[in-house]
Amino acid sequence: MENKRTCLYDKHVKQGALISPFGGFDMPIQYSTIIDEHQAVRTDCGVFDVSHMGEVTVKGADAERYVQHIFTNDVSKIDAGQILYGMMLYDNGGTVDDLLVYKMAENDFLLVINAANIDKDWEWMQKQSEGFNIELLNRSEDYGQIAVQGPNAETVVEEVLGIACKELTFYTVKTIGDVIVSRTGYTGEDGFEIYASHNYICDCWDKLMESGRCKPCGLGCRDTLRFEVGLPLYGDELSADISPVMAGLSMFCKLDKEEFVGKNALVDQKTNGVAQKLVGIELEGKAIPRHGYTVLKDGEPVGEVTTGYHSISTDKSVCMALVKAEYGKLGTPLEVQIRKKTFPGVVVKKRFYDKHYKK
Template identity: 70%
Template sequence: MGIKTEPVRKDKRTCLYERHVALGATMVSFGGFDMPLLYQYAGIAPEHMAVREHAGLFDVSHMGEVTVKGPDAERYVQHIFTNDIAHAPIGKIYYGMMCYENGGTVDDLLVYKMAENDFFLVINAANIDKDWAWMQQNAKGFDIDLQNRSDYYGQIALQGPEAEHIMETVLNLPCSELAFYTVKTIGDVIVSRTGYTGEDGFEVYASHEYIQQCWDKLIDAGVQACGLGCRDTLRFEVGLPLYGDELSEDITPIMAGLGMFVKLDKEEFIGKDALARQKAEGPARKLVGIELLDRAIPRHGYPVLNMEGEPIGEVTTGYHGISVDKSVCMALVDAQYAALGTDVQIQIRKKVFPGKVVKKQFYSKNYKK
């Protein structure tokens, strides 16, 4: 598997843990949580293709949720977030990063505007403690109520071309009016048209009890349960980054090709000066896509070489793409080798395989705009 996991230890368990075990899931340690890797003994391909062709159900209750409310809520979020939420309409969702002063990435996240000066932030599971400490540290001088609600919310993601129909008929959650990257509340339930698979889909945030009920209804209706394995292959194929692979303290949004989410025309945000400088000068390393001219599979950390055999970078994520039937990877390489069409090589154990720099999006997204 390409996704980095660890042997299961005494990690946190989501509110759906017992249901994963009952379904025979292979459980692994990921981001401090005991999570399902896959449910199918035949591998992750059936789960992956269920999302591409029909619908798949993910437990994403390990993600973190932080609320920001109060007179200075918008000003605070603007201060810590690279994207621009000024004058954002209620119900709009923004993707972006939190960065250190040197431009390195604290985390990538979603910011939901729930009401005026009322924001809902969704952060990565492995970064909850670090992000929370960083948010508190940078909250001084702002009149806000900052709350870590990660232990309260359970979360599921229903992804795929049939997701809207299933949401409305099985869960009785009206959602057809939601545009891509918008949110609404139904009582205490938060429903957004978001996901990380490249397909249309929804994410539902609510109490543990409600999320358990939703899961049971969807499984009883025959929806395919999906684990971390295909969550990684799905996001990878459409060029979406994973923190720890394509973004990190050492990999800035500019290096990762995510400059469109860094609004340098904003008055200020943490890391702005460093990112502006890097964008103007050009980063020393860039994230690229590489297609191998072979069926060998590149994995995280494998060296990328130039045609003279000299190291020029390393693979961040690699698979034999399930939807595209090609061996492809994303890699961070020296900027001079980042142009499309550049010939490179990837060292896989003791052998070297030829490849070519291509666009990072190996499979076309199918969002409902």
């Protein structure tokens, strides 16, 4: 089956981007270098094509009750214009997907899901909708989306795109006509997401490129940026086999809610513990731990790397890894096998970088 293309695909090709398959789409991985693009977002402003993400709307008399049923976080506690992060789960606590839920108005929600999971999520959501008085629509084909990220993102969105966004606080959303503007980000920096028609998004991209005030960024640095601040990627740090409790994301699962799919499994995991947990590991030296590499304790395998890099912002070799829970305490010495050698490391917090970091 051929990969899909976003509305900005031709522009990426024209700009000389390295294109590669991701989540069923042909997506730009980098334009210049991953390091340049990463640093642009950390210090100035970068723009990403994230039109591959999925959008599902839930409206109707039972919309809030339905979202409460499928979502681990508690949307009854937020007002219109606010956003929550959380997960959709299988009955056994495994993760269907992690997502953002935008409360657009009373009983009117926008769910933003991962590109690779659109078809699977949509099928699962439809199955869960039985008995609810809602209108559930898959709007993924209708929206283009860009993410403007970095310390100067607010100024660029205001001045280059002419979109008033200053009043948006972190994890809030507003609409301007048919355009949806939110302030969340997936990079550890300030950032805005703009959802609109394909034509409008193409026009925004052109204005941003012509301004010279932000760098086009590919999915390569999107991964290095999210990883450094401990944000999960579905398929690596969350999956059908990795629950939010195992991933250390219990804070986004409100177990005091009356019910949601997978709640009983999470209660059991919180009560009785889990066999594996996600940890951060910092290695000695500059060897790079990659996804799938074995983690060892005194030469015995105890887990594997989910994501690893030589961190661009901290100049350290670090990884997230799923290990046996008994080896998950901060300060625990572990090793990572990289090709034929093993390299010593230590368990650290998964947030490897924050704004106050000094090399």
